[in-house]
Amino acid sequence: MPEPDQSTLARRKDIIAAMRDIVPNEGGVIVDEDQLRPYECDGLMAYRQLPMIVVLPENTGQVAAILKYCHTHKIRVVPRGAGTGLSGGALPMADAITISMMKFNRVLDIDWDNRAVVVQPGVTNLGITRAVEHKGFYYAPDPSSQIACSIGGNIAENSGGVHSLKYGLTTNNVLGVEMVTIEGEILRVGGKGPDQSGYDLLGVITGSEGLLGIVTEVTVRILRKPETARALLLGFNSSEEGGNCVARIIADGIIPGGLEMMDAPAIKATEDFVHAGYPLDVEALLLVELDGPKVEVDYLIERVGAIARECGAVYSRISESEDERLLFWSGRKNAFPAIGRISPDYICMDGTIPRRRLAEVLTGMQVLSQRHGLRVANVFHAGDGNLHPLIMFDANQPGELERAEAFGADILKLCVEVGGVLSGEHGIGVEKRDLMPEMFTEDDMKHQERLKLAFDEDELLNPGKVFPTLHGCGELKTLHAREVADKFPDIPRF
Amino acid sequence: MTEVISPATPEQLREAISWALGSKTPLEIIGSGSKKTYGHSVAADHVLDLSKLSGIMFYEPEELVMSVRAGTSLAEIHALLSDKNQQFHFEPGNFPGLLADGVTDHAGTIGGLVASNLSGPRRIKVGAARDHLLGFEAISGRAEDFKSGGRVMKNVTGFDLSKLMAGSFGTLGVMHTITMKVMPRDEKTRTVLIACDDIESAGRAMTRAMGSENEVSAAAWIAREQVGMLGVDIATGIGAGIVALRLEGPAPSVAWRCEALRKLLADIGTSEELHSTNSHVFWRSVADVAPFAGGAGILWRVSAAPASGGAIASKLAAETGGKVMMDWAGAQIWLQLAGRDAMADKVRDIAVSYDARAVLVRAPEDIRNQMSVFHAEDAALARINARIRENFDPEGILNPGRIGQMLTKQGDA
Numbered sequence: 001m002p003e004p005d006q007s008t009l010a011r012r013k014d015i016i017a018a019m020r021d022i023v024p025n026e027g028g029v030i031v032d033e034d035q036l037r038p039y040e041c042d043g044l045m046a047y048r049q050l051p052m053i054v055v056l057p058e059n060t061g062q063v064a065a066i067l068k069y070c071h072t073h074k075i076r077v078v079p080r081g082a083g084t085g086l087s088g089g090a091l092p093m094a095d096a097i098t099i100s101m102m103k104f105n106r107v108l109d110i111d112w113d114n115r116a117v118v119v120q121p122g123v124t125n126l127g128i129t130r131a132v133e134h135k136g137f138y139y140a141p142d143p144s145s146q147i148a149c150s151i152g153g154n155i156a157e158n159s160g161g162v163h164s165l166k167y168g169l170t171t172n173n174v175l176g177v178e179m180v181t182i183e184g185e186i187l188r189v190g191g192k193g194p195d196q197s198g199y200d201l202l203g204v205i206t207g208s209e210g211l212l213g214i215v216t217e218v219t220v221r222i223l224r225k226p227e228t229a230r231a232l233l234l235g236f237n238s239s240e241e242g243g244n245c246v247a248r249i250i251a252d253g254i255i256p257g258g259l260e261m262m263d264a265p266a267i268k269a270t271e272d273f274v275h276a277g278y279p280l281d282v283e284a285l286l287l288v289e290l291d292g293p294k295v296e297v298d299y300l301i302e303r304v305g306a307i308a309r310e311c312g313a314v315y316s317r318i319s320e321s322e323d324e325r326l327l328f329w330s331g332r333k334n335a336f337p338a339i340g341r342i343s344p345d346y347i348c349m350d351g352t353i354p355r356r357r358l359a360e361v362l363t364g365m366q367v368l369s370q371r372h373g374l375r376v377a378n379v380f381h382a383g384d385g386n387l388h389p390l391i392m393f394d395a396n397q398p399g400e401l402e403r404a405e406a407f408g409a410d411i412l413k414l415c416v417e418v419g420g421v422l423s424g425e426h427g428i429g430v431e432k433r434d435l436m437p438e439m440f441t442e443d444d445m446k447h448q449e450r451l452k453l454a455f456d457e458d459e460l461l462n463p464g465k466v467f468p469t470l471h472g473c474g475e476l477k478t479l480h481a482r483e484v485a486d487k488f489p490d491i492p493r494f
Numbered sequence: 495m496t497e498v499i500s501p502a503t504p505e506q507l508r509e510a511i512s513w514a515l516g517s518k519t520p521l522e523i524i525g526s527g528s529k530k531t532y533g534h535s536v537a538a539d540h541v542l543d544l545s546k547l548s549g550i551m552f553y554e555p556e557e558l559v560m561s562v563r564a565g566t567s568l569a570e571i572h573a574l575l576s577d578k579n580q581q582f583h584f585e586p587g588n589f590p591g592l593l594a595d596g597v598t599d600h601a602g603t604i605g606g607l608v609a610s611n612l613s614g615p616r617r618i619k620v621g622a623a624r625d626h627l628l629g630f631e632a633i634s635g636r637a638e639d640f641k642s643g644g645r646v647m648k649n650v651t652g653f654d655l656s657k658l659m660a661g662s663f664g665t666l667g668v669m670h671t672i673t674m675k676v677m678p679r680d681e682k683t684r685t686v687l688i689a690c691d692d693i694e695s696a697g698r699a700m701t702r703a704m705g706s707e708n709e710v711s712a713a714a715w716i717a718r719e720q721v722g723m724l725g726v727d728i729a730t731g732i733g734a735g736i737v738a739l740r741l742e743g744p745a746p747s748v749a750w751r752c753e754a755l756r757k758l759l760a761d762i763g764t765s766e767e768l769h770s771t772n773s774h775v776f777w778r779s780v781a782d783v784a785p786f787a788g789g790a791g792i793l794w795r796v797s798a799a800p801a802s803g804g805a806i807a808s809k810l811a812a813e814t815g816g817k818v819m820m821d822w823a824g825a826q827i828w829l830q831l832a833g834r835d836a837m838a839d840k841v842r843d844i845a846v847s848y849d850a851r852a853v854l855v856r857a858p859e860d861i862r863n864q865m866s867v868f869h870a871e872d873a874a875l876a877r878i879n880a881r882i883r884e885n886f887d888p889e890g891i892l893n894p895g896r897i898g899q900m901l902t903k904q905g906d907a
Contacts, residue, residue, distance in 0.1 A: 111799075111801075112705060113701050113705070113800075113801035114799045114800055114801045115704065115705060115800075116799070136707065157650060158650045158654070160648055164648060165647070168621070168625070169648065169650075171625075171654065171657070172621055172625050181874070181878070185874045186874070187874050187875055187878070188872075188875075189875070191799065191849060192799035192800075192849075193797050193798045193799045193800070193825050193849075193850060193851070194617060194618075194622070194797065194822065194825050194826075195797035195825075195851060196851075197851055197853075197868055197869040197870070197871050198868075198871050198875060198876070198879040198897075199658055199661070199662055199666075199879050199882055199883075200611070200624055200657040200658060200660060200661055200662075201875070201878065201879075202657075203624060203654055203656075203657020203658065203660070204653055204654055204655070204657050204658050206654065206657075207650045207653070207654050208653055208654075211653075224705070224706065224707040224709075225707070226707065227707055247556045247557075250556070250558065250678075251555065251556040251678070252678075253579075253678030253679070253680070253681060255677075255678075292709070292743070292747060293707070293747050293750050293751060293754075295746045295747055295750045296743060296744050296746065296747030296750070299744050299745075299746050299747065300744060352644075352646040352647070352648045352649055353646065354554075354557055354559075354645060354646060355556075355557060356554075356556065356557060381648065383647075384646070384647035384648040385646050385647060385648065386647075386648045419644070419645055419646070420644070420646055421644045421646055421649045421651040422651045423649070423650050423651045424646070424648040424649060424650065425648060425650055426650070427650050428650075428651060428652060432651075436651075436652065439644075439651055439652075440641075440652065441639070441640075441641075443638040443639055443640050444639075444640045444641055444642065445652075446638070446640070447634060447638070447640040447642075447655065447667075447886065448642070448652050448653045448655065450882075450885035450886060451653050451655065451658065451882060451885070452653070453881075453885055454878055454881035454882040454884075454885050455878060455881075466652060466653075
C-alpha cells in the first residue's frame with residue numbers, strides 16, 4: 001500500500017473537526033482506536049490496517065461535503081459497504097478517511113409498474129428481495145454473502161452468484177445510480193429506463209471497486225419469482241465427465257437457473273458438515289437447478305437427466321420437495337464454513353476459465369497443490385467457468401500464509417494461461433492487484449487508469465487498489481513514475 | 495480530397511492511427527458505412543475504412559463465444575450462428591434499413607453494431623449489445639493497443655472498458671477484434687396478439703404482462719395503419735392496433751404461458767396467436783422497425799421508463815401529428831414525422847417531462863447538424879464524458895463531432 005502521507009496525519013485533528021461539522025450526528029465520526037478496530041479489514045482478513053478515521057454519513061449532501069473537503073485538502077478516501085468483500089477492496093489506509101455507507105439503509109421506492117426498486121446503497125442484497133417478495137418479485141444477483149453484503153458493495157464489485165448464468169451479474173440488473181464524485185459533484189446516471197446518453201458510465205461504475213466515486217442511491221430491476229424450482233444432483237467418476245455434461249446441457253440450449261460443481265474434497269467436507277446426502281464415491285458432483293413454470297421445469301429435468309446419463313453420470317437424484325431442494329443447496333452454500341472446519345485457515349480464490357479447459361485446470365491445480373504442499377478443495381460456478389479453489393493452510397505455521405498466497409497466484413496465472421481471467425466475481429482489490437500484468441499490458445492498464453483519471457485526477461479515491469504496485473496513474477500526467485519520484489520524493493507511490 | 499485508408503490488419507490499423515495522431519488528421523471511421531447517417535456528420539477529410547479488417551477469429555458454439563474482426567459483416571456472422579442454431583440474444587435489427595432504402599438484410603458490420611450499442615425487442619429480457627460484449631482489442635486515439643475483458647462469461651478483472659466502448663461511436667478507440675457472447679436459439683417461439691387501438695391501454699397491457707410470471711421476451715404495440723407492414727397476415731387480419739407479446743423457451747412451457755397470458759389480458763381485447771415462423775417474421779419486422787423503414791421522414795427514438803411509454807407515445811402522437819410505435823414494453827418509442835420539421839423542442843420537452851430521452855435517428859444532414867442529435871446530458875456528466883474522450887483521444891482525431899458537442903472537446907463539433 002502507499003506510504004501514509006505524514007502531512008495528512010499531522011492534520012488529523014483538523015480533519016476530525018471538519019468531519020464533525022459535516023456529520024454532526026451521534027456516532028457519525030469514529031476516531032477511537034477500539035471503535036476503529038472493526039473497520040480494519042473487510043472479508044479478506046489477511047490484510048489489516050486501522051483507518052485514520054471512519055465517517056458514517058446519512059445523506060447524499062453529507063457525502064458530497066465530505067468528498068469536496070477531501071478533494072480540496074487532498075485527503076484520501078476509502079469507501080466501504082458492509083465489509084464483506086473478498087479481495088480487500090475496502091482495506092483502510094492509515095492516512096485515509098474510511099466512509100462507511102451503512103447508514104444509507106432505506107428502501108426509497110418500489111415501482112411495481114416499471115419493475116424497478118430504488119434503494120440506498122447500504123441496503124443488503126437480500127433486503128431488496130425481502131422488500132418485494134410479498135408480491136412475488138425478487139432481485140436476481142445473489143452473491144453467497146447476500147444476507148449481509150450491501151447493494152452498494154455489489155455495484156463496486158459487480159457481484160454475481162449462482163443465478164448469474166441465467167440472470168446476469170449486477171451490471172445486467174442495475175438500471176441507475178446516484179453517485180458523488182471526489183469533487184463533490186452529484187451525478188445521476190441511468191434511471192428506470194434502459195438507456196442513458198453519452199458513454200456508458202453506469203457500465204464502468206459497476207465493478208469499479210470504489211475508485212470512481214461513491215454511490216448514494218441505486219435503482220435495480222426486479223423479476224417475478226419463478227413459479228417452481230427443482231434441483232438435480234449428478235455424480236461423475238471424473239471432473240472431465242462432469243465438465244462435459246455442463247457443456248452438453250448448455251449446447252442443448254438449456255440455461256439452468258443454477259449450475260454448480262464440487263470436487264471430491266469439497267463434497268466430503270460439505271457432506272461431513274451439513275449431511276446433505278451427497279454421494280462420497282464420486283469425483284465430481286453437479287448441482288443443476290431448473291426454474292420456471294412447473295411444466296417447463298418438469299420437462300427440462302427430464303432432458304437434463306437424459307443428457308447426464310449419456311455423459312456417464314453414476315449418481316442422479318432429483319429434488320421432490322422444496323425442503324429437499326434446499327437440502328441439496330445447503331452443502332454448496334456451506335462449502336466455505338465446511339472447509340473452515342477441516343483447516344485452521346483457508347483462502348478462497350476466484351478465477352474464470354473457458355469451460356472446456358476445466359479438467360486440465362483441475363489437474364494443474366493438483367500438481368500445484370503438491371508443489372506448494374497445501375491442500376485445495378474446489379467449488380465453482382460450472383455454468384460460467386467461475387472457479388473458487390479453497391486453499392487450506394495454517395497461519396500459525398511460519399510461511400504457510402505466504403505459501404498459500406503463492407499457490408493462489410499460481411492458480412490464477414494458470415487461469416489466464418488457458419484463456420481465463422483473474423477474477424470472476426470478487427474483484428481485484430489489493431489481493432490480486434500485482435497479478436494484473438499477467439492479463440494486461442502496460443498500455444491496457446494505462447487506458448484503465450485514464451478512465452480513473454477522468455473521474456479522480458488526484459487519485460484520492462481508494463488508492464492502492466486494482467492497479468499494481470509502482471503503477472500509479474501519476475506517470476500518465478506527462479511525467480514518468482521515475483521522474484515523479486525524483487522530482488517529488490514525498491509523493492506516495494503505489 | 496477524401497482519402498480512404500483501409501487497413502487489413504491490427505498492425506496496419508495502429509500505423510494508420512499513429513499517422514493520424516502525428517499529423518493531427520481527423521478520421522471518419524467506417525465499417526460498411528451503413529450507419530453513416532446516424533449521428534452528426536464527422537468533421538474529417540480522411541476515412542478509415544475497416545471493411546478489410548474482417549474474419550472470424552474463433553467460434554466455439556459449445557462455449558457460447560465468438561471472436562471476430564470488427565469489419566466482419568453481420569450477414570456473415572448471422573449465417574454462421576444460424577448454422578449452429580445460435581444467435582445474438584439481443585437480436586439487433588436491420589437498423590440501416592431505417593436509414594436508407596434498399597439495404598440488404600443484416601447490413602452493417604459487427605464493429606458498427608457494438609460501437610452504436612444497438613439491440614432489438616429482446617432487450618427487455620436480456621439487455622443490449624453492451625451486455626453481450628465479453629471483450630475487445632482496440633487502438634486508442636493515442637495510437638496505443640489496448641484491450642479489456644476476455645472471452646469468459648464472468649469477469650471482474652479491472653475496469654469494464656467493454657461497456658465504455660459499446661455505444662462510444664468510435665470516439666475513444668477503434669476496435670479491431672470483438673468477442674461476443676452468443677446464445678442458443680430458443681426451442682419454441684409464440685406471440686400473443688391482442689387487439690388494442692388505444693395507445694395508453696396498450697401501455698398498461700404491456701406493463702401487466704411484464705409484471706406477470708410469464709417471462710415475456712418482447713412486448714410491442716403497433717398502430718392499426720402500420721400492422722400491415724409487418725408481413726404477417728394473421729396480424730393484419732385482426733383489423734386493429736395490436737399489443738404483441740412474445741414467449742420463448744421449451745415447447746410445453748411456451749404453450750402453457752401463452753394460455754396464461756391470454757387469460758390475464760382477456761379484458762383488453764380479442765387475442766390471436768402467432769406460432770413459429772409467423773412469430774419469427776413478426777419480431778424480425780419489429781426489430782427492423784419495418785413500419786418506419788425506408789429512409790423517408792424524420793424519425794425519433796424516445797427512451798423511457800417502460801410504464802410511461804403509453805402516456806409519452808400518446809402525447810407525442812397527439813402533439814406532433816406523427817406516427818408512433820412502441821417496443822421494449824413501452825421503453826422505446828419510435829416517432830415518425832412527415833415533412834422536414836423535426837419539432838425538436840416539442841419532442842424533447844415531452845420526453846424530458848417524463849424523464850425520458852429523445853434521439854434523432856433519421857433526418858436530412860442539414861437538420862442533423864443544426865441541432866443535437868443525441869440527448870444532452872447535464873453539465874457534470876458531460877464534463878466526465880469530455881474528460882474520458884480527452885484521455886483516450888487527446889487530439890480528437892477519432893470521429894470528431896459524431897456524437898455532438900456535449901461529449902467532445904470544445905471545438906470538435
